Amino acid sequence: MAQLSERVKALVQPHLRTLEPYDPNFTPTHVNLSANENTYDVPAPARALIDAALAATPTNRYPDPMSNDLRDELAAWHGVARENVIAGNGGDELLYNFLLAFGGPGRTLVNVPPTFSEYAFFASLTQTGVHDVWRDPETFLPQADELVAAAGEASLVILTSPNNPTGDVAPLELVARVCDACPGLVMVDEAYGEFAAAGTSAEALLAEHDNLLVLHTLSKAFALAGARCGYVIAAPDVIDALAAVRQIYSVNVLTQAAALAAVRARAEFDATVEKIVSERSHVYESLARVEGVRVWPSEGNFVLARMAGASRVRERLRDERSILVRDFSYAPGLADCLRITVGTPEENDAVIEALSEIVPEEAARAVATGNEPACATNKEDQDD
Ligand SMILES: *Cc1c(COP(=O)(O)O)cnc(C)c1O
Numbered sequence: 001m002a003q004l005s006e007r008v009k010a011l012v013q014p015h016l017r018t019l020e021p022y023d024p025n026f027t028p029t030h031v032n033l034s035a036n037e038n039t040y041d042v043p044a045p046a047r048a049l050i051d052a053a054l055a056a057t058p059t060n061r062y063p064d065p066m067s068n069d070l071r072d073e074l075a076a077w078h079g080v081a082r083e084n085v086i087a088g089n090g091g092d093e094l095l096y097n098f099l100l101a102f103g104g105p106g107r108t109l110v111n112v113p114p115t116f117s118e119y120a121f122f123a124s125l126t127q128t129g130v131h132d133v134w135r136d137p138e139t140f141l142p143q144a145d146e147l148v149a150a151a152g153e154a155s156l157v158i159l160t161s162p163n164n165p166t167g168d169v170a171p172l173e174l175v176a177r178v179c180d181a182c183p184g185l186v187m188v189d190e191a192y193g194e195f196a197a198a199g200t201s202a203e204a205l206l207a208e209h210d211n212l213l214v215l216h217t218l219s220k221a222f223a224l225a226g227a228r229c230g231y232v233i234a235a236p237d238v239i240d241a242l243a244a245v246r247q248i249y250s251v252n253v254l255t256q257a258a259a260l261a262a263v264r265a266r267a268e269f270d271a272t273v274e275k276i277v278s279e280r281s282h283v284y285e286s287l288a289r290v291e292g293v294r295v296w297p298s299e300g301n302f303v304l305a306r307m308a309g310a311s312r313v314r315e316r317l318r319d320e321r322s323i324l325v326r327d328f329s330y331a332p333g334l335a336d337c338l339r340i341t342v343g344t345p346e347e348n349d350a351v352i353e354a355l356s357e358i359v360p361e362e363a364a365r366a367v368a369t370g371n372e373p374a375c376a377t378n379k380e381d382q383d384d
Contacts, residue, residue, distance in 0.1 A: 015127055030322035031347045036164065036192075036302050038223035039343035040272045046265035053261040057253050065248040070260045074231055077263060078203060083236035086243055087259070089250040091191055091217035091230030094242065096122045098156070098213070098232075101245045102185055103128030107155035110182075112142050114333040116164045116189065128156070137333060140166035140296055140304075144174050148181045155184040161202065162192045165328060165339040167298025169200045179209040185238065187213045191230075192300035194221035194273050195280070200299070203233060210235040220301060221273050222262050229259040276301050280342045286352040287340075292363045293355065302341045304328075305355075309362040310336040313355070316362075321354045323347075 002021050003009075009017045033039070042050065067087040075082045088094035099122040103109060108129040111119050115135075123130045131154060133147045142159070151157050157178055161170035170188065179186045186209070188202040193216060203214050213234035219225035229251060232242060251259075262269075283303050287295045294306040307313055310329050317323040325341070328334035340351055 015124065019124075027318060027324060029318060029324040031343065031350055032324045033341040033343050033347060033351060034324040034326045034339075035225075036220060036300070036339075036341045037225045038220060038272065038276070038301070039341065039347060040223060040275070042223045042262065043265075043268040043272065046262055046268040049265050050258045050261040053257040054254055057257040059253055061253075063249050063251060063253045063256055066243065067251050067256050067259075070229075070251075070256050070263070071231075073260055073263045074233075077266065078233055080206070080233055081236075083239060084206075084233050085231055086234075086239045086246075087229060087231045087251050087256075088246065089230075089255075090219060090228040091189070091215050092118055093228075093246070093250055094215060094230050094232050095119065095158075095187075095189070096125070097242050097245050098158075098185075098187055099123055099126040099128050101241045102156055107184075108153065110147070110150045110154040110157040112147065112159060112163075114140065114166060114328070114331055115158075115160050116191075117331075119158050134333060135163075135166065141168055142170065142174065144177070147174070148177050151178045151182040151186070154182055157182050157184075157186045158189060159186065160189040160191075161200070162190075162196050162299040164192065164300065165302065165304050165326070165334070165337070167296055167300050167302065167304055169196050169299045170202070172200070172202060172205060175202045175212070176205055176209065179205065179212050182211060185211050185213060187215060187232075189215045191215065191217045192220055192302075194269075195277055195301045196299040206233065206235075210238075213238060218259055218262060222266075222269060223272070224258065224262060227255050227258050229255050276342050279345060279348050282345075283340065283342055283348050283352065287355065290352075290356050290359055292359045302339050304334075304337055304339050306335075306337045307355075307359050307362070308336060308366045310338050313358050313362050314338055316358050317351070317354055320358075321350065323351050323354055325351065 070087050071082045071085045075085050103126045105127045108131050109123050110131050112133050131150050133150045159170045193201055213232050215232050217230035284295050287293050287305050292307055296304045311327055314327040326339040328337040
């Protein structure tokens with residue numbers, strides 16, 4: 001991975017010197033199951049409404065900084081007030097603003113890895129300390145007592161539910177304990193919440209916990225990753241602080257119009273979400289039957305799978321089958337793990353068939369060569 005030049009290293013802020021320029025080195029493939037996008041398009045009736053909204057949106061004026069029409073629609077949907085909602089340029093912007101507003105030198109974020117790597121990245125940008133409370137290495141579930149104890153000392157906690165890439169949902173009872181223990185703020189990232197079982201959203205706890213924030217995105221279930229829109233639901237004074245630090249025009253007029261139309265048409269997305277959820281069972285059960293593959297139950301639109309020589313398996317999927325999945329072999333705690341996004345039935349069957357053939361070959365090869373091949377150490381593609 002590229003590094004900053006020596007000249008620029010001397011010029012950037014000291015805590016940024018070791019950062020690497022972001023270059024996803026993306027390989028185009030026939031089947032892309034690497035970034036947890038929705039591989040279905042926006043449903044045609046919703047797309048027609050989005051197109052009409054875009055056509056009716058002038059671009060000569062600056063956007064409404066607070067996206068108030070969108071906030072009102074989101075608030076009505078979630079049964080809260082406009083003051084409880086803020087929209088951002090993707091969930092990522094809101095996560096960054098959360099660390100910017102409430103983190104910083106001398107503050108500590110409790111992180112629960114293996115999880116979404118952006119949290120630690122945004123903590124490093126904002127010089128926020130990180131206290132990692134590692135998940136159980138076998139089940140990948142959070143270690144509840146250790147987490148609650150750490151939350152008691154922390155300024156911030158981020159819990160991901162369903163967690164990316166392990167797929168588990170944070171039990172509401174645990175979220176409530178963490179909120180009670182933490183003197184600061186607790187963010188529950190529900191980027192994949194639409195794919196999880198009913199009754200698992202931490203929104204149910206908002207009324208009783210004014211230090212809780214719930215993050216959502218239109219990038220996954222709503223198939224709008226390219227439009228960049230996410231939102232947070234929280235107490236009004238917490239929303240005010242996020243509003244105070246944001247770049248005022250970060251959600252552009254076209255995104256506001258598209259997001260509003262999509263959220264109004266939200267019922268149109270139910271069928272694809274249901275399809276992905278049923279395909280997730282198919283992928284999970286099919287991979288569980290492949291000898292040498294271990295899979296973990298998932299409530300997201302992806303499945304985490306472990307197998308010998310995962311990095312090589314991933315390369316062979318890409319080079320021999322034109323299928324891209326995400327390699328987590330480099331990530332601590334995720335040795336030999338691949339994350340496979342649940343796509344259309346054809347895409348899923350292609351990856352299942354390919355793994356049924358490649359995994360036994362690579363397992364045999366690992367035995368023959370006495371040990372497993374060295375794993376890739378670099379992040380080769382996008383980080384979502
Ligand atoms: C995808 C994702 C997000 C948000 O993505 P955006 O495209 O920036 O909205 C947030 N958290 C997790 C865990 C994700 O996987």
